Amino acid sequence: MPDIDRGPLTLDDLEGRNFAYPHEVARILRTDVRTVRRAINDGQIPATKVGAAYRVPVAWLRQAAAGSGAGITVAAGGQHDAVPAGSSAAALRRA
Numbered sequence: 249m250p251d252i253d254r255g256p257l258t259l260d261d262l263e264g265r266n267f268a269y270p271h272e273v274a275r276i277l278r279t280d281v282r283t284v285r286r287a288i289n290d291g292q293i294p295a296t297k298v299g300a301a302y303r304v305p306v307a308w309l310r311q312a313a314a315g316s317g318a319g320i321t322v323a324a325g326g327q328h329d330a331v332p333a334g335s336s337a338a339a340l341r342r343a
Contacts (some may be wrong), residue, residue: 253339257272257276258276259276259306259309259310259323260314262306262309264277266304266305266306266307267296267304267306268303268304268305268306269301269303269304270284270285270288270295270301270302270304270334271284273293273304273309274296275310275325278311284304285302288302288304293308293312294308307312
């Protein structure tokens with residue numbers, strides 16, 4: 249079972265790993281895990297299904313965190329919309 253502690257998490261913590269859990273992606277991108285899961289289900293975040301759970305490629309997460317990957321924005325009502333490729337993953341954060 250993954251460590252779901254709410255402390256800080258960085259991409260360096262994922263060194264040597266190919267995939268991250270959705271809760272880790274949420275912590276790195278500073279958004280709610282439900283937002284990450286919705287984005288996975290909508291195809292905005294690439295993921296591989298392993299059993300009943302999803303894993304996000306760390307390579308995509310590194311690109312998104314660097315600002316070269318697609319992100320999602322979060323509207324006031326909690327709905328999310330696609331952001332064009334090249335947008336920063338910081339778009340996941342609430343303004």
